[in-house]
Amino acid sequence: MTQPWPAPAAAGPVRAAVSIPGSKSITNRALVLAALADSPSAVRVPLRSRDTNLMAAALRSLGAEITDENEDWLVTPNTLRGPADVDCGLAGTVMRFVPPAAAIAAGEIRFDGDEYARERPMGTILNALRGLGADITGDRLPFTMHGKGALAGGEVTIDASASSQFVSGLLLSGPRYDKGLTVVHDGKPVPSMPHIEMTVDMLRAAGVDVDDSEPNTWRVQPGPIRGREWVVEPDLSNATPFLAAAAVTGGTVTISGWPTSTTQPGDDIRGILLAMGCTVELDENGLTVSGPARLSGVDVDLHEVGELTPTIAALAALADGQSVLRGIAHLRGHETDRLAALVNELNALGGDAEETEDGLIIRPKPLHGGSWGAYADHRMATAGAILGLVVSGVEVDDIACTSKTIPDFPGLWQQMLGGGH
Ligand SMILES: O=C(O)C1=C[C@@H](OP(=O)(O)O)[C@@H](O)[C@H](O)C1
Ligand SMILES: C=C(OP(=O)(O)O)C(=O)O
Numbered sequence: 001m002t003q004p005w006p007a008p009a010a011a012g013p014v015r016a017a018v019s020i021p022g023s024k025s026i027t028n029r030a031l032v033l034a035a036l037a038d039s040p041s042a043v044r045v046p047l048r049s050r051d052t053n054l055m056a057a058a059l060r061s062l063g064a065e066i067t068d069e070n071e072d073w074l075v076t077p078n079t080l081r082g083p084a085d086v087d088c089g090l091a092g093t094v095m096r097f098v099p100p101a102a103a104i105a106a107g108e109i110r111f112d113g114d115e116y117a118r119e120r121p122m123g124t125i126l127n128a129l130r131g132l133g134a135d136i137t138g139d140r141l142p143f144t145m146h147g148k149g150a151l152a153g154g155e156v157t158i159d160a161s162a163s164s165q166f167v168s169g170l171l172l173s174g175p176r177y178d179k180g181l182t183v184v185h186d187g188k189p190v191p192s193m194p195h196i197e198m199t200v201d202m203l204r205a206a207g208v209d210v211d212d213s214e215p216n217t218w219r220v221q222p223g224p225i226r227g228r229e230w231v232v233e234p235d236l237s238n239a240t241p242f243l244a245a246a247a248v249t250g251g252t253v254t255i256s257g258w259p260t261s262t263t264q265p266g267d268d269i270r271g272i273l274l275a276m277g278c279t280v281e282l283d284e285n286g287l288t289v290s291g292p293a294r295l296s297g298v299d300v301d302l303h304e305v306g307e308l309t310p311t312i313a314a315l316a317a318l319a320d321g322q323s324v325l326r327g328i329a330h331l332r333g334h335e336t337d338r339l340a341a342l343v344n345e346l347n348a349l350g351g352d353a354e355e356t357e358d359g360l361i362i363r364p365k366p367l368h369g370g371s372w373g374a375y376a377d378h379r380m381a382t383a384g385a386i387l388g389l390v391v392s393g394v395e396v397d398d399i400a401c402t403s404k405t406i407p408d409f410p411g412l413w414q415q416m417l418g419g420g421h
Contacts, residue, residue: 002397002398002399002400004371004395004396004397005395005396005397005398005399005410006388006393006394006395007372007384007385007387007388007389007394007395007396008388008389008413008414008417009388009389009390009392010245010248010249010251010389010390010417011417012249012251013246013249013250013251013252013291014245014246014249014251014252014253014389014416014417015251015252015253016242016245016251016253016254016415016416016417017253017254017255017256017285017286018239018242018253018254018255018256018412018415018416019234019255019256019257020234020235020236020238020239020242020255020257020412021047021048021049021234021235021238021406021407022045022046022047022232022233022234022235023047023232023233023234023235023236023264024047024049024051024052024093024235024238024405025093025195025198025235025264026198026202026230026232026233026264027043027046027047027052027055027232028051028052028055028091028093028094028097029093029097029168029172029198029199029202030043030046030202030230030232031043031046031052031055031056031059031066031073031075032055032059032097032098032101032172032173033172033202033203033206033225033230034064034075034077034227034230035059035062035064035066035075035077035080035101036077036080036101036172036173036175036176036225037075037077037206037224037225037226037227037228038077038224038225038226038227039077039226039227040074040075040076040077040227041074041075041077041227041228041229041230042069042072042073042074042075042229042230043072043073043074043075043230043232044072044229044230044231044232045071045072045231045232046071046072046073046232047232047235047405048071048407049403049404049405049406049407050089050091050403050404050405051089051091051093051094051404051405054087054088054089054091054094055091055093055094055097055098056073057087058084058086058087058088058094058098059075059098059101061084061085061086062080062081062082062084062086062098062101062102062105062109063078063079063080063081063105064076064077064078064080065077065078075227077227080101080102080104080105080106080147081105081106081107081147081149082102082105082106082107082108082109082145082147083107083108083109083110084102084105084107084108084109084110085109085110085112086098086102086109086110086111086112087112087113088111088112088113088114088117088141089113089114089117089404090113090114090116090117090120090335090376090404091113091117091404092120092163092165092334093165094113095111095113095117095120095122095141096122096125096163096165096166096168096169097165097168097169097172098111099111099125099126099129099136099143099145099169100125100129100169100170100172100173100174101172101173101176102145102147103129103132103133103134103145103147103151103173104147104149104150104151104173104176104177105145105147105149106147106148106149107147108144108145108146108147109144109145109147110142110143110144110145111141111142111143111144111145112141112142113141113142114376116335116336116375116376117141118140118141118142119140119333120140120141120333120334121140121162121163121333122139122140122141122143123139123140124158124159124160124162124163124166125158125165125166125169125170126138126139126140126143127139127158128156128158128166128170128183129145129151129170131156132151132152132153132154132156132177132181133148133151133152133153133154134147134148134151135148150178151176151177151178152177152178152179153174153177153178153179153180153181153222154177154179154180154181154182155181155182155183155184156170156181156182156183156184157184157185157186158170158183158184158185158186158187159185159186159187159188160183160185160187160190161185161187161188161189161190161191161330162330162333163191163192163330163333164190164191164192164193164195164196165192165195167183167185167190167196167199167218168195168196168198168199170183171183171196171199171200171203171210171218171220172199172203174220175203175208175220175221175222175223175224175225176222176225177222178222179222180219180220180221180222180223181218181219181220182217182218182219182220183217183218184216184217185216185217186216189303190216191303191304191306191327191328191330192265192303192304192305192306192307193304194263194264194265194304194305195263195265196212196218197263198263198264200212200218201263202230203220203225205228206225206226206228207223207224207225207226208220208221208223208225209221209223233257233259233262233264234255234256234257234258234259235264235266235405235406236258236259236262236264236265236266236267236269237264237265237266237307237308237379238266238382238405238406239255239258239266239269239287240266240269240308240311241311241314241382241383241385241386241413242255242412242413242416243255243269243273243287243289244311244314244315244386245386245389245416245417246278246289246290246291247273247276247278247289247291247292247295247315248291248295248314248315248318248386248389248390249291249389249390250290250291250292250293251290251291252288252289252290252291253288253289253416254285254286254287254288255286255287256285256286257286258282258286258287260282265304265305265307265308266305266307266308268304268305268308269308269311270282270287272298272300272308272312273289275296275298275300276292276295276296276297276298276315276319277291277292277294277295277296278290278291278292278295279292294319294320295315295318295319295320296319296320296321297316297319297320297321297322297323297362297364298312298316298319298323298324299323299324299326300312300323300324300325300326301326301327302325302326302327302328302359303326303327303328304327306327306328306330306331306334307379309325309328309331309338309342309360309379310338310342310377310379310380310382310383311379311382311383311386312325313325313342313346313353313360313362313383314383314384314386314387315386316360316362317346317351317353317362317364317365317367317387318364318367318387318390319362319364320364321364322361322362322363322364323360323361323362324356324359324360324361325359325360325361325362326356326358326359327358327359328358328359328360329357329358329359334377335375335376335377335378335379335380335404336375336376336377336380338377338379338380339355339359339360340355341373341375341377341380342360342380342383343355343360344373345372345373345380345383345384346362346367348370348371348372348373349367349368349369349370349372349387349391349394350365350366350367350368351365351367352364352365367387367391368391368393369391369392369393369394369395370393370394370395371395371397372384372387372388372394372395372396372397373397374396374397374398374399374401376398376401377401378401378402378403378404378405378406378409381396381398381399381401381402381409382402382409384396385399385409385413
């Protein structure tokens with residue numbers, strides 16, 4: 001266990017310009033596509049963090065060459081092969097995107113991860129791969145892929161209501177299956193649909209023929225994935241705690257390089273902050289958010305943007321009215337059960353949060369300091385940092401877990417606060 005981190009209090013309204021590292025979701029898709037491509041690729045300004053380092057290590061262990069060129073990654077694809085041991089850490093993208101690629105490798109490939117990773121839903125994607133011709137022992141981490149050097153592919157019907165990553169993972173490798181791939185979703189609505197759009201967009205950018213014209217059906221034609229240059233956008237979900245700092249202190253924060261068009265769900269933070277009373281402006285300097293004197297509560301469906309929940313919950317706990325966060329039952333299968341974790345931790349600081357069947361109800365109540373449990377979840381840790389700006393004495397028990405998707409969160413946070421004085 002790392003030392004508790006005393007969350008720094010804001011001395012006044014936070015005023016800062018912040019540059020956020022690259023998107024986890026784009027970096028890890030680019031790495032997978034590059035490793036499966038027909039020629040070398042460059043991944044420019046990638047995120048270098050635990051999740052993306054684990055992805056690079058996994059693909060290297062299957063035979064891809066991934067080297068550094070300054071801050072970029074150069075990827076030279078090779079025929080994928082085992083034997084290999086893949087450490088998924090706690091990364092959903094590694095545990096859901098690598099097995100479909102490993103299915104076309106020859107040899108035994110063993111997957112494992114952190115203790116809590118063993119609880120994350122995996123059965124749907126492993127059964128889908130079995131249906132497409134793979135031989136796998138196990139139904140969750142740890143499991144072993146007995147790779148045969150190729151996969152038949154074809155059509156598979158899955159229930160992806162627990163995670164969009166089941167669909168994305170299959171689609172990314174689908175062009176390399178003998179018959180290509182059709183994924184049909186049958187079940188409650190798939191969450192995080194923008195992340196599937198990101199997958200489809202990136203496949204198309206790599207020259208793959210994808211048909212997503214029918215709802216809940218994705219068809220990928222068999223064929224080459226082209227090597228290319230990927231330029232990674234800043235991670236907009238990771239930007240949200242920094243924007244929240246402006247929101248809760250009545251300050252102003254600008255995030256540079258905010259894309260004007262993106263498939264990243266983090267872009268939805270603009271509308272949510274606006275609804276909570278912030279001023280939001282997107283221009284050539286980036287995205288600028290200014291906080292109001294008092295934040296308003298919101299009633300919002302986060303089904304498409306579940307990643308933003310811990311940030312919104314922290315904002316809601318500091319708002320004037322009640323907030324209802326809906327459509328996020330699937331967060332029980334994220335890095336931790338995020339609904340239970342948020343309720344426990346907010347209430348431990350004197351808050352009033354309640355779990356519903358598909359989300360949270362958060363009512364305003366004065367908070368006091370105390371220990372904030374991160375549950376090894378980077379976004380729980382950053383939610384604690386937001387609260388600590390205006391509630392004195394908040395200590396995050398494990399700030400180091402933010403390295404999952406941000407290389408130096410405490411440093412970046414301090415830099416933002418330093419910029420305010
Ligand atoms: O494909 C991706 O890169 C992601 C998809 C989403 O997963 P879920 O659909 O499981 O929520 C998101 O929450 C996760 O952080 C990243
Ligand atoms: C759900 C998340 O991560 P993962 O990619 O591990 O699923 C997240 O980053 O909020």
